[in-house]
Amino acid sequence: MDTVNRMKTTPCPTITLIPAPGQSKRLATLLQRGFLIPCAEPIPLETVLLGLPGFTREYIHNRIETIFINGTAADSLAQSVWPGCTVALSAAMPGLAGAIFRKGGPHASLRTPPPVSLPADHNRHEFLTLKLFNLVADDCVQPLLNRGILMRNPTLARFFKNRADQLPQILTAIILNRTPIPINRAIQLPENQDLFLVRTESDTADT
Amino acid sequence: MAEKIYRVNMTNLTTSTEPVPDKWLGLGGRGLTSTIVAEEVEPTCHPLGGKNKLVVAPGLLSGTVAANSGRLSIGAKSPLTGTIKEANSGGTAAQMLAKLGCKALIIEGLPKGDAWYTLLISEDGVTIQEEQELVGKGNFDVVATIGKRTDEKHGIITIGPAGEMKLSAANISIKDPDSHLRSSGRGGLGAVMGSKRVKCIIIEPTDAKVEIVDQEKFTEANRAFTKALVDNPISQALGTYGTNVLVNIINEAGALPTRNFTSGQFDGHEEISGETMHDTIVERAGKPKHNCHKGCVIQCSQIYNDKEKKYKTSGFEYESIWAMGADCCVDNLDHIAEADHLMDDIGVDSIETSVAMGVAMEGGLLEFGDGEGICRILREDVAKGTPLGRIIGCGAASVGRAFGVTRVPVVKNQAIPAYDPRAVKGIGITYATSTQGADHTMGYTIATNILGVGGSVDPLSHEGQVELSRNLQIATAAIDSTGMCLFIAFAALDDEKCLPALVDMINARFGADLTADDVTNLGISILKTERAFNEAAGFTNKDDRLPEFFYEEPIAPHNVVWDIPDEELDKFWDF
Ligand code: SF4
Numbered sequence: 001m002d003t004v005n006r007m008k009t010t011p012c013p014t015i016t017l018i019p020a021p022g023q024s025k026r027l028a029t030l031l032q033r034g035f036l037i038p039c040a041e042p043i044p045l046e047t048v049l050l051g052l053p054g055f056t057r058e059y060i061h062n063r064i065e066t067i068f069i070n071g072t073a074a075d076s077l078a079q080s081v082w083p084g085c086t087v088a089l090s091a092a093m094p095g096l097a098g099a100i101f102r103k104g105g106p107h108a109s110l111r112t113p114p115p116v117s118l119p120a121d122h123n124r125h126e127f128l129t130l131k132l133f134n135l136v137a138d139d140c141v142q143p144l145l146n147r148g149i150l151m152r153n154p155t156l157a158r159f160f161k162n163r164a165d166q167l168p169q170i171l172t173a174i175i176l177n178r179t180p181i182p183i184n185r186a187i188q189l190p191e192n193q194d195l196f197l198v199r200t201e202s203d204t205a206d207t
Numbered sequence: 208m209a210e211k212i213y214r215v216n217m218t219n220l221t222t223s224t225e226p227v228p229d230k231w232l233g234l235g236g237r238g239l240t241s242t243i244v245a246e247e248v249e250p251t252c253h254p255l256g257g258k259n260k261l262v263v264a265p266g267l268l269s270g271t272v273a274a275n276s277g278r279l280s281i282g283a284k285s286p287l288t289g290t291i292k293e294a295n296s297g298g299t300a301a302q303m304l305a306k307l308g309c310k311a312l313i314i315e316g317l318p319k320g321d322a323w324y325t326l327l328i329s330e331d332g333v334t335i336q337e338e339q340e341l342v343g344k345g346n347f348d349v350v351a352t353i354g355k356r357t358d359e360k361h362g363i364i365t366i367g368p369a370g371e372m373k374l375s376a377a378n379i380s381i382k383d384p385d386s387h388l389r390s391s392g393r394g395g396l397g398a399v400m401g402s403k404r405v406k407c408i409i410i411e412p413t414d415a416k417v418e419i420v421d422q423e424k425f426t427e428a429n430r431a432f433t434k435a436l437v438d439n440p441i442s443q444a445l446g447t448y449g450t451n452v453l454v455n456i457i458n459e460a461g462a463l464p465t466r467n468f469t470s471g472q473f474d475g476h477e478e479i480s481g482e483t484m485h486d487t488i489v490e491r492a493g494k495p496k497h498n499c500h501k502g503c504v505i506q507c508s509q510i511y512n513d514k515e516k517k518y519k520t521s522g523f524e525y526e527s528i529w530a531m532g533a534d535c536c537v538d539n540l541d542h543i544a545e546a547d548h549l550m551d552d553i554g555v556d557s558i559e560t561s562v563a564m565g566v567a568m569e570g571g572l573l574e575f576g577d578g579e580g581i582c583r584i585l586r587e588d589v590a591k592g593t594p595l596g597r598i599i600g601c602g603a604a605s606v607g608r609a610f611g612v613t614r615v616p617v618v619k620n621q622a623i624p625a626y627d628p629r630a631v632k633g634i635g636i637t638y639a640t641s642t643q644g645a646d647h648t649m650g651y652t653i654a655t656n657i658l659g660v661g662g663s664v665d666p667l668s669h670e671g672q673v674e675l676s677r678n679l680q681i682a683t684a685a686i687d688s689t690g691m692c693l694f695i696a697f698a699a700l701d702d703e704k705c706l707p708a709l710v711d712m713i714n715a716r717f718g719a720d721l722t723a724d725d726v727t728n729l730g731i732s733i734l735k736t737e738r739a740f741n742e743a744a745g746f747t748n749k750d751d752r753l754p755e756f757f758y759e760e761p762i763a764p765h766n767v768v769w770d771i772p773d774e775e776l777d778k779f780w781d782f
Contacts, residue, residue, distance in 0.1 A: 026486055026489075028482065029477070029480075029482045029483055029486060032455055032477055032480060032482055032483075033477050063440075065440070066456060068456075068459045068460060071459055071460060071461045071764055071765065072460075072765075073460065088455075088456075088459045090455070090456055091440055091441075091443075091444050092440045092441045092444065092697070093441065093444065093452065093453060093456050094441050094444065094445055094450060094452070094453065094507075094694060094697060095450070095453060095525075095647070096626075096633070096634060096637075096647065096650060096679065097453065097456070097457060097460075097462070097626050097631055097634065097647075098441070098453065098456070098697075099697075099700065100631060100633055100634070101456065101460060106700065107633065107675065107679075109633070109671055109672060109675060110631065110632065110633020110634065110636075110672055110675060110676070111631065111632070111633065112629065112630050112631060112632045112765065112767050131455075131459070133452075133455045133456065133459075133480075133482065134444055134447070134448055134452050134455070134481065134482060135440075135443065135444055135447065137482065138447075158477070162477070162478055162483070163486075165490070165514075166486060166487075166490050169490060
């Protein structure tokens with residue numbers, strides 16, 4: 001499940017983000033709409049997560065308290081995920097709804113239970129989508145971006161558009177392969193590219 | 208200072224101070240407001256008439272140093288729902304009233320003329336003063352004007368123009384430690400205050416302290432209680448992102464009501480999420496973490512600045528952001544913040560008014576997504592009381608009737624907040640059966656097992672879901688009586704020392720010997736009292752229902768309808 005190794009057989013352009021000192025955590029919201037993880041067959045969620053940088057067994061069992069698989073709350077990290085599915089992870093959440101959706105929560109019986117099932121067409125897909133929210137995104141953004149994540153063009157473009165005001169504070173450079181892209185209100189990504197490997201330059205001063 | 212009941216008669220403009228009757232001694236907050244309303248208000252009375260009473264009560268632990276104990280309860284018969292109502296809020300007032308020995312303030316009667324009044328509460332009791340300068344002012348101006356008239360330390364409870372116009376969505380605002388506002392939002396209690404022509408209540412600071420029978424035991428229990436709150440992981444999320452951390456989660460669950468409850472997911476969720484809000488606040492030198500009253504150790508509030516880094520709003524809650532955001536399809540946090548600021552200033556409930564806007568958008572008043580249009584209508588119509596503004600300011604059901612819209616998400620006339628009941632059935636049970644109309648805070652996530660109200664039937668059956676909702680409502684009613692912020696519930700769920708420490712603090716404060724069972728019995732008694740009032744006002748089990756469209760229109764993405772049978776809902780009151 002190593003994203004970078006898989007990229008050797010799936011070539012795509014690299015976007016390198018150079019964060020301003022102390023700012024790399026502010027890229028955490030990049031993870032809320034989701035990035036892609038190569039996935040060839042149904043596999044336990046825990047196995048997928050353990051292949052990602054920053055996700056130790058202890059971390060995923062203690063910090064990740066809310067799991068959605070295709071929008072349905074899940075109670076176990078052993079549950080299978082599959083090509084084409086969307087997984088969202090969050091820390092423990094407030095409110096009755098937070099308690100209802102919490103992994104193994106005492107109020108789980110108050111959920112509406114739509115079935116989680118493996119769609120027949122899952123083998124048409126090559127990736128699953130992983131969304132990271134709140135403290136989980138904040139904890140993991142640096143190791144994930146240091147190694148690189150796969151993102152779809154519209155997701156990345158939307159992030160740049162919505163953060164246009166903040167990007168000059170957060171980043172000192174954006175580099176597409178080896179070419180710098182001006183950081184302005186209308187950051188242009190090549191339209192003919194659907195996927196990018198997005199990474200930050202390792203910034204030891206910023207950890 | 209010994210506790211007293213302060214009574215204000217607006218008919219003959221007299222005030223009195225009474226000893227606390229024995230039967231009210233063990234009550235505070237919602238327990239006390241609901242008991243007084245049930246005992247003293249004729250259930251069938253007109254909510255804006257002379258027979259209704261507005262009751263203000265700090266919680267049992269308000270005024271002490273107990274963490275998160277500064278919530279103020281305000282109760283009356285609601286002009287929005289026609290039921291009994293309690294709305295609670297942070298701000299400085301609860302702690303100040305408790306230190307003055309005010310167990311409850313009861314405002315009754317109606318003045319005969321057109322004059323407006325201010326009530327001043329001090330160590331000497333309550334005085335009524337005729338008010339001219341503040342009349343017609345928005346809430347922020349009221350706070351600033353009183354700040355100049357007195358000093359910044361006075362507590363303030365006030366209504367905006369909406370309360371003066373007696374709109375059914377009018378709220379009551381409470382000054383917070385930074386001279387901004389917190390709101391007792393739901394149920395139109397601002398209209399009740401307006402009907403009594405009380406523009407504001409000013410509370411004088413005092414050096415007096417709340418009496419504590421066993422200080423040592425109290426300090427020890429508070430230490431354990433505070434530790435449980437601080438250590439809880441949800442406190443960390445709340446202190447970082449506020450309650451708006453829920454946008455992404457509820458959207459992911461397909462339970463984020465969007466475009467007037469026609470979908471469970473909002474494409475613009477990322478733009479209004481707690482995570483995005485946090486970054487925006489940091490970028491604009493606001494405060495992502497802030498408290499609504501002194502002594503809160505969770506600090507879920509925040510200060511949101513505009514693009515010029517000037518204060519725009521605070522206490523920017525998930526439910527308000529959802530309502531103006533997803534429900535009206537506005538994906539611009541600045542427009543939502545501007546609307547929130549306007550609603551705070553006008554003094555209308557930001558859930559009711561925003562849901563009303565969503566219904567009005569379906570009725571063709573504005574395009575969905577038109578955040579600037581919403582702000583314009585708030586400024587030019589609701590604030591000024593044009594006929595359109597009054598229709599919107601009277602809530603979602605009022606707009607549905609005026610615009611011929613049938614998809615009106617209300618229960619007992621009060622707007623359903625933030626969690627679609629088709630996608631989270633358990634919350635729907637609470638919306639349907641609550642004594643106060645649809646309200647997400649009525650059945651909170653309290654540790655029912657510790658309170659001895661854990662479930663006894665299969666939790667996955669409809670019967671089990673109804674039972675759990677009932678138990679949560681019982682526990683919530685009890686917590687609402689303590690003056691505690693409901694967010695203590697998360698720690699109570701995870702840390703078995705938390706609730707016992709809370710009970711220990713109450714015991715140490717009053718020299719009592721309560722057990723968890725007593726707390727549960729208090730909750731049961733409050734619910735039954737409220738239910739009895741509603742029944743006497745004419746409500747039946749037929750009012751404990753969700754609107755028709757929830758049964759008929761599946762909601763995307765899960766394509767589910769509301770399907771809890773009526774007979775199961777009716778079992779809610781079998782206790
Ligand atoms: S957690 Fe939030 S609502 Fe509760 S007391 Fe603190 S600031 Fe107020």
